[in-house]
Amino acid sequence: MKKNIAIIQMDIAFGEPEENRRNARKQIETAAANGSDVIVLPELWTTGYDLSRFDEIAEDLNGPTHNMLRDLALYHQVTLMGSVAERDGNHFYNTFVTYDPTGARVASYRKAHLFRLMNEEKYLHPGHEKGNFPLEDVPVAGVICYDIRFPEWMRTHMLDGSRALFVVAEWPKPRVDHWRHLLISRAIENQCFVIACNRVGDDPNNVFGGHSLVIDPWGTVVAEAGEEEDILYTSVDFSDVEAIREQIPIFQDRRPELYE
Numbered sequence: 575m576k577k578n579i580a581i582i583q584m585d586i587a588f589g590e591p592e593e594n595r596r597n598a599r600k601q602i603e604t605a606a607a608n609g610s611d612v613i614v615l616p617e618l619w620t621t622g623y624d625l626s627r628f629d630e631i632a633e634d635l636n637g638p639t640h641n642m643l644r645d646l647a648l649y650h651q652v653t654l655m656g657s658v659a660e661r662d663g664n665h666f667y668n669t670f671v672t673y674d675p676t677g678a679r680v681a682s683y684r685k686a687h688l689f690r691l692m693n694e695e696k697y698l699h700p701g702h703e704k705g706n707f708p709l710e711d712v713p714v715a716g717v718i719c720y721d722i723r724f725p726e727w728m729r730t731h732m733l734d735g736s737r738a739l740f741v742v743a744e745w746p747k748p749r750v751d752h753w754r755h756l757l758i759s760r761a762i763e764n765q766c767f768v769i770a771c772n773r774v775g776d777d778p779n780n781v782f783g784g785h786s787l788v789i790d791p792w793g794t795v796v797a798e799a800g801e802e803e804d805i806l807y808t809s810v811d812f813s814d815v816e817a818i819r820e821q822i823p824i825f826q827d828r829r830p831e832l833y834e
């Protein structure tokens with residue numbers, strides 16, 4: 575199945591959900607008008623890392639950001655995804671959501687590995703469930719930023735035949751080399767597409783690196799953004815995964831009994 579992908583590599587106004595929703599809405603409308611089927615937003619794109627104000631700015635899964643994503647997905651007949659600050663009772667999560675063209679939420683994955691360098695563990699709870707979901711009839715998975723440093727967690731997402739890993743991030747510029755190498759490695763070792771959206775700009779503590787990427791299941795970078803706000807367009811044929819998995823059948827050759 576072939577899909578036109580748009581990655582919205584946006585800057586994020588720190589702790590300003592309304593401003594970020596306005597900006598994202600414009601960019602989603604542009605991407606939809608340009609024929610995109612799947613539109614990816616970055617990590618925590620409504621709030622940024624304004625963690626100490628999550629009590630005020632995080633929302634439950636029926637909040638205004640979710641209504642907007644549901645309505646835009648339905649109106650433009652696209653799939654929309656990205657991570658949003660979630661409130662559930664007294665707990666907060668960094669939650670990757672996906673809305674399909676019927677407006678249904680088909681994924682809500684809570685970031686499993688909290689990033690101490692940005693104090694996430696002081697404010698957020700980690701998730702415990704995997705981020706697999708169907709992109710129409712194609713099995714895929716969505717994960718968040720620091721999660722990609724844990725290949726064993728990424729592998730568990732691939733054991734059901736998933737063909738793509740969607741990654742949303744606020745990855746700082748000083749470690750953009752790690753971002754690129756980790757993403758390319760995840761694509762090669764799992765023989766899957768990696769479709770990764772990073773933010774640009776800065777917040778009070780970090781400068782973010784951009785370089786959103788689309789990598790094919792052979793590990794070749796097929797599209798890459800620079801360090802400015804941009805919409806990165808590419809098209810992906812998920813059936814390309816089959817030939818590579820037949821040529822080098824790593825999923826058949828695994829010996830899980832050795833790994834535990």
Ligand SMILES: O=C(O)CCC(=O)C(=O)O
Nearest residue numbers: 689719720744745746749
């Ligand atoms: O692992 C890294 O270097 C960056 C991770 C990160 O920024 C995050 O998880 O938000």
